[in-house]
Amino acid sequence: MRFTPALFHHSKTLLSEVLRFDFPADRLVSDYFRQHRELGHADRGFVAETVFTVLRRKRSLSARCAGELTSRRLLLATLACLQGMNRRELDVVLTEAERHWLAHAKAVQIRELPAAERLDLPDWLYELLVAQFAADEIEPLAAGLNQPAPLDLRVNSLKAGRAEVLERLRADGLPAEPCPYSPLGIRLAGKPALSKHPLFIDGSIEVQDEGSQLLGFLLQPRRGEMVADFCAGAGGKTLLLGALMRSQGRLYAFDVSDQRLARLKPRLARSGLSNVHPVRIDSERDIKIKRLAGKLDRVLVDAPCSGLGTLRRNPDLKWRQTPESVAELSVKQAAILAAAASLVKKGGRLVYATCSLLEAENEAVVQAFLTQHPEFAVRxxxxxxxxxxxxxxxxxxxxxxxxxxxxxxxYAATMERQ
Structure with a gap:
């Protein structure tokens, strides 16, 4: 792929939209590529990677921008200081003033910046993490969050075994390894396009982070049970639960969004599952929930949260979330957990989970719930x-x-009703 003024223009236009933070970055990137089908696979990869690098490293990049914090400067600083493009490559887009400025930008000593800036975190989030984690863990944690995530797959155990899927992917030239923890997980190097791969089309594999897969093994649903995925979304965990149940029993996929449940339908069709029942609810107090009170063996609550645990994939969230939005979410999480718990029968299991790093959304919500519901005990x-x-x-x-x-x-807490 050759760097051109046109490619720089696409990157700058998209970055300007993303930095308004009106909508999730991944959605804006998808929309932009749909509108610009002339961009090839390599061009799209360059534009997306550059934009996401700016989002990951925005604070330390800002220190290089010498007070002129524009999309153009952030982009140039990313290309020159982080992506290793040399002056000759960049000359096709640089003005004389920018050539002079970039020499200074490269000389900025990032290690001398205040910690939150150096680690590319907003001050409020840095302070919360310092309060929660050991001092020697903050830097490795921030570095981990600032790395792009690998591509994890889950093998659909109804249709294939992990060994045969690994063999097939490797035969197709895809460097694949078993995930270290999930018995169904496979990790791929790079970001290969999988939507047209036969294993994806026939439902043998799904894209799902290994951490998300482990939540299903915590719930541990069995054949013939009544189970609910309380905040099912597009159904990644629902499909895993259904496979663990060997498609026997009854599995409810509850969500308040028709749109999200609509995204579950084609995935469900590919999966071969026949025990999943998608149900749209108005809220956690919906009459459909009340009718099932005390009847379910297992309930998973992957609660709506700040998403700050997914910064490897969604780096815009650290700039879009605020202490106020986190406080609002923790109130909602408490209400959802209490409603989901009402479904669990005696001896049944409840798993509360988030993809958040913050105690306010995790331990605090669970502790308050356990205080009000002494009939539940942590396992x-x-x-x-x-x-x-x-x-x-x-x-x-x-x-x-x-x-x-x-x-x-x-984060996940596993509780059982005594």
């Missing part, structure tokens, strides 16, 4: 996973972190 995540031959050092409550486990950051 050890490490023990539950260990009995399924998943060896992971995660403690009583599952805490996954990118620099320790190579996954998105997840």
């Amino acid at each position: 050890s995540a490490q023990e539950i996973l260990g009995k399924q031959e998943i060896s992971i050092d995660c403690g009583e409550r599952l805490r996954l972190l990118p620099h320790r486990h190579g996954t998105d950051a997840f």
